[in-house]
Amino acid sequence: MKLLIEQLTKEFGDKKVLNQIDLELTTGVYGILGANGSGKTTLMRILASVMKPTSGRVLLDGEDIAVLKEQYRDLIGYLPQQVGLYKSFKAEKFLLYIASLKGIAKEEAKVKVAEVLELVGLGEYKKEKIGKFSGGMKRRIGIAQALLNDPVILIVDEPTAGLDPKERIRFRNLLSQISSNRIVLLSTHIVSDIEYIAKEVLILKEGQLVKKETPQKLLHGLKQKVWSLVVQQEEVLSFQRNYRVSNIIRLEEGVHMRIIHEGKPHSRAKEETPNLEDLYLYYFDEEESG
Amino acid sequence: MSRYQNEDMEIDETLKELEREFNLSFTDYDVQYPNEEQMMMTIEQLRPLVPQKKKQWIAKKSGVSNILKKSIYEFFYISPIFWSINGLFLIIFFLAALVGKENPYHLMIILAPLPMLTGLFEVLKSRQDGMEELERSFLFSFQEIILSRLFITGAFNLVINMILTAFLSLVYPQMELGKLLLSWITPFTLITALSFLIVNRLRNIYMITAWNVIWIGCGFISVSSFMDKLENAPVSVYVMIIVVAILCILGRMMKMYKGDFEYEAVD
Numbered sequence: 054m055k056l057l058i059e060q061l062t063k064e065f066g067d068k069k070v071l072n073q074i075d076l077e078l079t080t081g082v083y084g085i086l087g088a089n090g091s092g093k094t095t096l097m098r099i100l101a102s103v104m105k106p107t108s109g110r111v112l113l114d115g116e117d118i119a120v121l122k123e124q125y126r127d128l129i130g131y132l133p134q135q136v137g138l139y140k141s142f143k144a145e146k147f148l149l150y151i152a153s154l155k156g157i158a159k160e161e162a163k164v165k166v167a168e169v170l171e172l173v174g175l176g177e178y179k180k181e182k183i184g185k186f187s188g189g190m191k192r193r194i195g196i197a198q199a200l201l202n203d204p205v206i207l208i209v210d211e212p213t214a215g216l217d218p219k220e221r222i223r224f225r226n227l228l229s230q231i232s233s234n235r236i237v238l239l240s241t242h243i244v245s246d247i248e249y250i251a252k253e254v255l256i257l258k259e260g261q262l263v264k265k266e267t268p269q270k271l272l273h274g275l276k277q278k279v280w281s282l283v284v285q286q287e288e289v290l291s292f293q294r295n296y297r298v299s300n301i302i303r304l305e306e307g308v309h310m311r312i313i314h315e316g317k318p319h320s321r322a323k324e325e326t327p328n329l330e331d332l333y334l335y336y337f338d339e340e341e342s343g
Numbered sequence: 344m345s346r347y348q349n350e351d352m353e354i355d356e357t358l359k360e361l362e363r364e365f366n367l368s369f370t371d372y373d374v375q376y377p378n379e380e381q382m383m384m385t386i387e388q389l390r391p392l393v394p395q396k397k398k399q400w401i402a403k404k405s406g407v408s409n410i411l412k413k414s415i416y417e418f419f420y421i422s423p424i425f426w427s428i429n430g431l432f433l434i435i436f437f438l439a440a441l442v443g444k445e446n447p448y449h450l451m452i453i454l455a456p457l458p459m460l461t462g463l464f465e466v467l468k469s470r471q472d473g474m475e476e477l478e479r480s481f482l483f484s485f486q487e488i489i490l491s492r493l494f495i496t497g498a499f500n501l502v503i504n505m506i507l508t509a510f511l512s513l514v515y516p517q518m519e520l521g522k523l524l525l526s527w528i529t530p531f532t533l534i535t536a537l538s539f540l541i542v543n544r545l546r547n548i549y550m551i552t553a554w555n556v557i558w559i560g561c562g563f564i565s566v567s568s569f570m571d572k573l574e575n576a577p578v579s580v581y582v583m584i585i586v587v588a589i590l591c592i593l594g595r596m597m598k599m600y601k602g603d604f605e606y607e608a609v610d
Contacts, residue, residue, distance in 0.1 A: 103479040123482050131480040137473020141422065153416040156482040202482070 054114060054205060055079050056100075056236055061109035063095050063260075070095045072260040073109065082232045084247025085240040086329075087257035088337045093240040094134055096257065097210045100238065101131040113206075127156065130204030132195045134211040134240075140184030144175055144194055147183055151198045162201075169197040173227065189220030196224070200231060207237045213246050225250065244329035254329070256336055263336065268329060275327035275335060278315060282322040283307045292318075299334045413483055413491035414498070421495070425465055429458050429503070436507065440514065447511045447518060448526045449570045453562030455504055455527035456534030460558060462496030463538055463551040471548050486599050489542060497535060504531060525581045526574065532588035534558070539595035 058076040062069065071092045087093045098104040100111060102118060102125060111118045118125040139147055145166055152162035170176045173193040178186070183194060192212060199207060209228070213221045221243070228239065229250045239247060247254060247268075254271055256264040264271060279299075284292060289308050292298060296318050300311035311325065312318050313335050377385070436454050439445040466489060469475040479485045504527045511518060541550055 098476070101480040103476055123484065126480060126484075127482045129480060131477065133476045135473060136477050139468070139472050139474065142420075146420075150416075150420050151481075153413070153420075154478060154481040154483050154488060198477070208480075 054236065055112075056206065057112040057115075058100075059110050059112065061096070061099065061111065062107050063092075063099065063104070064107045070260050071099075071106070074260075074262050076255070076262060076265065078236050078238070080234060080236055081252030082228070082237040082239060082247070082250050083253050083255055084251035085238060085255045085257060086242065086244065086247070086333060086336075087240070088242065091257040092260040093257055094210055097131075097133075097208050097238065097240055100206075101129060101133075101208045102126055103131070103133075127202065128204060129206045129208060130199035130202060131207075132192075132199045132209040132212055134214065136195055138183050138191060138194060141182065143180050143182055144170065144186075145179040147194065148198060148201060152201050155202045157202060165201050165203075169200050172200065172231070173197045174223075189216050189223070192216060192220070192224065193227075196227065205235055207231070207235050209238070210240045211242070212239065213241065213243055221246065242333070244333050248329045254332075258336060271332055272327045272329070275313075275332055277324060278313055278335065279325045279327040279331045280312045280314060280318055280322040281309065281325045282312060282319055283309050284319075297334055299331050409483060409487050410491045410494060413487060414495040417491050417495050421465055422468075425461060428461050429499075432457050433503070440511070446570065446574070447515055448522065448574045451504075451507065451511070451523060451527045452530050452570070452573065453559070454507070455531045456500070456558065458500035458503055459496055459531065459534050459538055460551070460555050462492075462500070463541060463554075464548070466492040466496060466538075466542055467548060467551065490596065490599060493539070493542065500531060500535075521578075522574075525578065525585075529581045529584050529588075532585050532592070536588040536591040536595070539592055539599075543595055543599060 056078040058074055058078075061071055061074040061076075063071040074096065085093050085096070095104065099106050102122075105119070113121060113125060113128070139150070142150065148166040148169065149162055152166060153159075157165060167176070167179075170179050173196055175190060175193055175197065178190070183191065186194065196209065196212065199209065212228070213224050216224060225246055228237065231237075232250065239251070241247060251268055253265055254268055255262060256271075266274075282292075283304065283306060285307050289301070289310070292310055292312065297313040298310055299313055300309075302309040311331075312322065313331055317324075432454060436450055439450055440447055464471070469478050469485075469488070475485070478488055481488075483491075508520075508523055508527065511523060512520060537554070541547075541554070
């Protein structure tokens with residue numbers, strides 16, 4: 054299975070939110086990294102056929118999804134960034150309703166609903182009203198509805214936003230568990246969400262695809278760009294002004310700083326192994342602070 | 344014969360010969376008119392490449408049956424508040440008709456479109472509950488979902504109106520059936536047409552609330568002289584309103600069905 058994105062552009066008035074994106078996706082987890090307003094959500098919406106592109110097209114195994122229409126929608130599972138859910142519905146009733154909207158036959162739906170509720174750990178809450186659920190439980194109901202039709206393409210937009218660390222880990226493990234034999238697109242700005250599960254990381258910046266690489270290759274590109282250094286308290290401000298500082302830890306002997314810079318920032322600086330957080334900062338720090 | 348005349352004749356002959364050769368060489372390029380069998384063979388070979396109208400019709404028919412099928416499902420997921428409110432309206436109607444001895448024509452005019460009006464909250468619940476984006480990604484298209492909700496609300500409204508018509512005809516045998524029918528079909532079709540407009544263009548829950556309040560408020564505080572004028576309006580006015588409203592409903596339905604329902608949110 055192959056999802057091919059060709060010259061995809063989306064404009065809202067004068068604003069170009071996506072600018073000629075070319076992309077090829079096959080089975081596996083893809084993490085989409087980008088700052089707010091980078092076009093992640095718009096890309097996800099177009100792939101989920103919620104929105105039409107201004108130009109360009111998306112092909113599934115050579116066929117345009119705009120032509121496939123419901124045939125394509127039958128294959129996808131989508132969890133938008135913000136989803137309200139019908140709060141007056143009980144979890145089981147809500148999923149049965151969604152199953153009906155996904156065209157799943159009644160008997161099959163009952164089995165699938167029980168299955169996905171167990172998968173997301175909400176089996177014992179099936180008779181509880183969604184309105185009473187915590188943020189994490191609502192996200193889990195969100196992913197449960199996305200899995201109801203056993204989708205071959207799973208699109209989840211910022212699934213861990215607003216979740217506490219425990220719920221985030223649970224969610225990450227859940228995604229990892231369900232990702233085999235599917236194309237999973239996961240958009241986030243929390244890099245730890247994708248660090249260990251993504252086959253490839255896509256970096257979107259101002260509507261353009263800046264990079265598409267495996268995490269290892271992306272991190273390799275940061276070699277000799279991440280440094281650590283212990284400085285005195287009075288030097289901290291100066292370093293913060295002149296360099297991108299990804300982390301500061303106060304120690305007895307001074308302040309330990311993690312710096313991202315093209316060259317060695319100081320003679321005492323030691324090279325560090327880069328991680329995806331450094332990578333995010335490398336690409337987006339100027340944009341976010343600016 | 345002069346020498347020049349001989350030469351002319353020779354040239355003429357040569358030219359004629361050339362013309363003959365020229366014509367003969369063109370016979371190689373002659374396209375034989377095909378016989379019936381060859382024509383049919385060509386048509387048959389090209390048939391798979393021609394988009395078939397019949398298939399389009401099947402697709403449309405399956406879309407309509409999708410809406411009907413979906414409407415049945417929707418019925419079981421309609422909010423209990425909708426049933427309660429409409430139950431309350433019915434009780435008020437019966438009390439006003441039987442105890443209050445209110446003019447039944449006036450009562451029908453007020454009550455006839457209320458299920459449709461209150462049903463708009465159900466129709467647009469996706470937007471109200473933040474589910475619109477998600478519902479646009481499902482197998483049933485968003486248009487089909489909205490149309491099926493409109494259909495079930497409209498059908499419920501129609502059934503209620505027919506029951507009330509039967510009830511009033513039994514309680515007040517002296518009532519004119521034609522007048523009674525017009526007194527509910529007119530506001531019902533008019534409000535349904537406006538509902539389609541709200542669903543298509545405005546999609547705003549506050550608009551629906553305002554619309555409900557205006558209709559119910561106007562209905563209850565209207566002075567009886569105004570209602571009398573309305574009741575005694577010529578039949579042609581009623582018919583004209585009904586025809587225009589039905590045309591608007593059909594037009595809107597077609598537009599929605601064809602997909603004129605873009606998602607508006609931006610990144």
